[in-house]
Amino acid sequence: MAEERATQVPLAFSGAALDRSSIDRRDAAWMAAQRSRAEARSLMLSERGLWVEDGRLLLVAPGADAVFLGLVGDRPLFAGDATEGEPDRGHPAGLREAATELSAEEAALGAYAASLLSWHRRHRFCANCGAPTEVVDAGHERRCPSCGAHHFPRTDPVVIVRVVDLRDRLLLGRQGSWPQGRFSVLAGFVEPGETLEEAARREVLEESGVVVDEASYMASQPWPFPSSLMIGFNALGEGEPRPGDGELEQVRWFERDEVEAAAAGRGEIMLSPPYSISRRLIDGWLADPG
């Protein structure tokens, strides 16, 4: 709990204060009524980003194809794909930019919408038979008129693991494609047929050669790039790190003072942004001196 209190910046992309109305939205008559209400609004996304104006989400009247996000208070909120018709106001912002420039609630709505719309964009056809699919359930399902298959938005679980050793050092690695000096805790997709804890152990071993003891759950964060759910663990590790699977170009143990300097914006390395679970895991370790 001491760790929790020590963290100041909220995790971005969570905390959307809305009622998803998961049952009501399946009712076509209810949905049509919501869509035609004067107070209904739609946020807009294109492949260039989330549309904002004056530091807030740009909200417009919902188009016929907009997917339903839920009720914010009593107002129906939708998300529209602006790729083939951009709004004539505001400008597109990347989601990472939105995470710092918008309020936490608006960034969370943007992340939710981005995951949903990118799924539609990349799933227009039936994976089972190849036919074009149709949108149902107000945008929360696609159905195949040819073979009848139901398709639901995808959420990919990812384990992200803070590994510390008995000498109180932190395991961080970097991918070659990242900005110079940027390091993070290790992460990877959960594979079929494994628990979260098994995935944590496998990923750390594959990426670094470090053997991880029992992993304990910390927190989770939606990560809309495009549709991951980051699931954070703390673990005790042992071993001499070496880049293992071609994903990391560098991985090593860091002393506490090196990581403290990085968190303060000094020193050789840069950490993940404050709104990320990677940084939350690291800040928790810094706030908890052994």
Added chain:
Amino acid sequence: MAEERATQVPLAFSGAALDRSSIDRRDAAWMAAQRSRAEARSLMLSERGLWVEDGRLLLVAPGADAVFLGLVGDRPLFAGDATEGEPDRGHPAGLREAATELSAEEAALGAYAASLLSWHRRHRFCANCGAPTEVVDAGHERRCPSCGAHHFPRTDPVVIVRVVDLRDRLLLGRQGSWPQGRFSVLAGFVEPGETLEEAARREVLEESGVVVDEASYMASQPWPFPSSLMIGFNALGEGEPRPGDGELEQVRWFERDEVEAAAAGRGEIMLSPPYSISRRLIDGWLADPG
């Protein structure tokens, strides 16, 4: 920890003792060498189930299309789809049956294989463009030769929540399609743009009207029906339950003695099987008297 010690039956479908060789398997030459080794074996699945013989997995020489599961010890293990050519030995067993009849390790291998093969069976076409896709990475990816999209096996995170109230009662519900008298803790798919804790709160509210306080993580379990990952939480709840979203036909608070009787196989209701995380959550509550 007292809860953990009190549970006797291991969670099924986890604990596969194998090295997935996630890096090596991308190397076509390495894979070809593994496939042609004399000690290579393949378990077999059809839509009728997992093939077993004398209470063990039936293992045969791997066919050309078998997907690679990993190395068990030093032996390469594959999984073959027997739908269009069933083995002439053994018989198919459902996965739930396998969970009790096979060793924990073999059941875990079967679950892993079942998730992977059912994904292939239902994802032969590109969701992005509709063209037929090709198997790459030894069966851990499908790629589209037409538009170039990469497709990975899907794992759907599900929250499963043990809700107890301040009067030490347990919230259980039942779906109309279940065997008569069967009750379980509540569960539901995580939606895009929510944390696990937000999903737990939303699902319980939708299905029962009960409001849940902070949820704390307990354990996770691969659930190959067809490709879920059950993520278990404990939570404190308050409210008068009523079936909410049409999924449950009955939901109510149960007294401790009712649940104890059910766990002992007596009384009015039946609980989920001992190898399920649903039952693990319930047994943990029974073992921890307030």
